[in-house]
Amino acid sequence: MYSDKVIDHFNNPRNMGEISDADGIGKVGNKVCGDVMYIYIKVKDDRIADIKFKTMGCAAAIATSSIITELAKGKTLDEAMKITKKDVSDSLEGLPPIKQHCSNLAADGLHKAIEDYRGKR
Ligand code: FES
Numbered sequence: 001m002y003s004d005k006v007i008d009h010f011n012n013p014r015n016m017g018e019i020s021d022a023d024g025i026g027k028v029g030n031k032v033c034g035d036v037m038y039i040y041i042k043v044k045d046d047r048i049a050d051i052k053f054k055t056m057g058c059a060a061a062i063a064t065s066s067i068i069t070e071l072a073k074g075k076t077l078d079e080a081m082k083i084t085k086k087d088v089s090d091s092l093e094g095l096p097p098i099k100q101h102c103s104n105l106a107a108d109g110l111h112k113a114i115e116d117y118r119g120k121r
Contacts, residue, residue: 006063015073016053019041024040026041037106038109041110041114043117047076051073057102060102070091071088072110077118
């Protein structure tokens with residue numbers, strides 16, 4: 001049901017953890033499945049210098065969190081705002097239809113972290 005890429009990112013999540021002095025934090029959740037995701041970013045010169053995540057959720061939620069950290073790292077904030085849920089799911093070689101909302105969480109979490117950072121300035 002899951003692609004090899006999803007299984008790889010679930011088994012070996014990249015950039016998992018918390019940034020204690022994060023510049024922006026995005027928290028998102030899904031009421032139906034109960035999953036919760038936090039995305040932490042450090043910003044330098046308008047770019048995502050560091051990014052980590054903490055996710056309490058399903059295998060797809062963990063894999064989408066992991067891949068979005070790879071997609072966003074080093075990007076400018078404007079570029080990162082343009083990362084879509086489709087980019088997330090395409091980068092994981094697709095997600096089962098019932099798991100598409102998990103990729104929404106990751107994209108929304110990243111965008112919220114950027115908005116949080118921008119709101120604080
Ligand atoms: Fe809800 Fe995956 S089942 S985020």
